[in-house]
Amino acid sequence: MNQSYSTADKQDTRQAQRFSSTSIAVLTIYSLVVLMIFGSRLVSPSLGGLSQLMTVLYLSSFLVICAFGQGLVIMVRGLDLSVASMITLGGVLSTTFMQGTNEGLYFIIPGILLISALVGGISGFGITRLSIPPFIMTMAMGLIVYSVCLGFTEGTPRGFPAPILNAFMQSKVFGVALPILLMLILIVIFTTLQSYSAFGRKLNAVGNNPDAANIAGITVKRMTISAYAISAACSALAGVLLAAYANGATLRMGDDYLLPSIAAVVVGGSSILGGRGNFLGTVGGALLLTTLSSMLSALGVGQGWKTVLEGVVILVALLMLREQVFASLQSMFKRSS
Template sequence: MSVEDDMTATDAAAAAADTRGAARIGSEPITIAVIFGITVLLILSSRFISPAFGGWSQTETILFLSSFLVFCSFGQGLVILVRGLDLSIASMITLGGVLTTTWLAGSNDGIWYVIPAILAVSAAIGSISGIGVTVLRIPPFIMTLAMGIIVYSLCLGYTQGTPRGYPAPALADLMRAHVLGVPAPVLLLAVFVAIAVVLQSWTTFGRRLYAVGNNPVAAHVSGLSTRRLTIGAYAISAMCAGFTGIALAAYANGATLRMGDDYLLPSIAAVVVGGSSILGGKGNFLGTVGGAILLTTLGTILAALGIEQGWKTIIEGAVILVALIILRESVYEAIRVWMGRTSAG
């Protein structure tokens, strides 16, 4: 081998090593960074709309409003992770709000067992959806849609068309409280996100969900109970939706039969924009959080501009499509190659 050939081989090996080093930067960190970066730019640029925008006060408001979407998107993300879809979220949010106002009836008495009872009822309903998907082999789309219709009909009959009552004063006070100058709901959001990230990414349960989503057959052959894991994901999704209903009822000081409608499609959009694969097996909850905050920020700005609902929906859909195009795996691969060439140069 000539000296020139030896140098070429050495350079190729070095370039390959650099490319492998760049590849260590996975798509998930890039997705999260891009989403939060876009969100920050949107918030800062909103100052051109109004001098009152673009500051910490608006940021607090956005975080507060996005918390409801983050709560329900976590469960939706787990279901999507195992190759499912939960279309019952809107009805489960309504159920959580209706039970909060009717069971508590404006009193703090029993709040410590009523709230867990509502979450337990929600989880039980979610488990039924999971059983239908895994045992009866009903497609997730059909099963959760049917459960959503059933739950909504039960809420309609239970309230006779008009939800009555009020949440416990303690819940309403919590939504208005501040701790060290920070709204209590924002701190609640931070705690929820921390717990959710640990559950999805750092626990055995979370890692097994990824395994089921990547390859259900291989997961089953390796000894994992794919049915139980899938049912667990649906149960958590319904419980998160019920929790969202509780929070919304406390915030609005009441419940309505359509209170969950605005969160069904955005919960799916937040998960997908956050980098999760709709085919399952891939996703990071921090990306979902970024997606939820991004969608909330966009909605807030469009509302401030006074854009009609039809155009608002079109713009939101366009932004989601653009985000999905930008955050494709091919784009990440191009970035990795560019980083490898830069390092080699």
């Protein structure tokens, strides 16, 4: 009996330590974002103001949506390399079907999301039922989707998004852009779904130990397929919004979001090995990457050096957010007290 109590106490202690390290990681990420925004004024007087903050929030909204789906896939020990192609699919389908009118808008967007979720479900099916590695399956599906978009558009996407979507992307309420408000609403929904719902807890269990989750009655394969379906739908939604933002679609519109969608999840404190995820940390990672990108663009840094500097910052952030660092800091504070 004492041994069972001891084991339970150890498990509670490990969970408390993990919660503590996750909380510290989230706070660290947001602190870095704040320091980077306000510290950028030292580099250029045009940076570091409220306008830059609003710009960062606006531009990060697309990455936040993509990173949520990517985070779910990573949580179940997977990886979605079809993000860029699914963004392109969402943008191409939205401009092609809408043709610059509002007619049928409320059927077109759900239809696009449903088609995209089906594509993601096929990826999940190949991974779970055919035992194809996630890296290979999602990369192959991404190539297929991109090729379909290329053939469908004959190399040049045509059409325009609905005027109501253009108005949405350009409108403000009390000085705050509507896409920022949409992002805040989605953050609440996504955080609840990932961290506080039965669905999120099941995904977490699958990522921690698939065999134990299966014994506990969780349909591991179905949960994994659903994660890939949601990821594809999120990427397509980002593509619809990007097309409305740019007033058109391009075949390479999703290229800038594949690696950042993975980096935002990992930098945000989630484990690339699965079983641990925190969407608020992912949001912080997306804000950090968007802030860095906007700063480098404002300074006129070339694309090559920009990529190098972004990689260095991501590497430094990952080193700072390692659990060993948090453990060392905790032990240091204990000794000093």
